[in-house]
Amino acid sequence: ALTGAALVALHILDTADGMRHRRFLPARWWSTGGLDTLVIAVLVWWHFVGANTSDDGHILTMARVSEHADYMANYYRWFGTPEAPFSWYYDLLA
Numbered sequence: 001a002l003t004g005a006a007l008v009a010l011h012i013l014d015t016a017d018g019m020r021h022r023r024f025l026p027a028r029w030w031s032t033g034g035l036d037t038l039v040i041a042v043l044v045w046w047h048f049v050g051a052n053t054s055d056d057g058h059i060l061t062m063a064r065v066s067e068h069a070d071y072m073a074n075y076y077r078w079f080g081t082p083e084a085p086f087s088w089y090y091d092l093l094a
Contacts, residue, residue, distance in 0.1 A: 014021070032040075066072045 062072060
């Protein structure tokens with residue numbers, strides 16, 4: 001609420017001098033071109049394809065080791081030590 005009040009007060013002070021505002025962004029900054037469309041299409045495609053990969057076996061190996069270790073271990077980075085509380089989503093995958 002105080003942030004909104006501060007922004008309103010800033011607007012009142014800014015318009016009190018009678019000068020017009022200058023553009024911060026170019027006039028057509030939101031228009032998309034062919035390259036923008038291509039990037040968005042690749043990101044949407046990767047959202048579905050990349051989510052189905054096993055991360056080059058990294059998470060898959062962690063899940064396989066967890067069956068024998070009785071906890072989710074970061075097999076590659078920390079030499080088998082657990083990463084709690086950051087690995088709860090790996091436990092869901094295993």
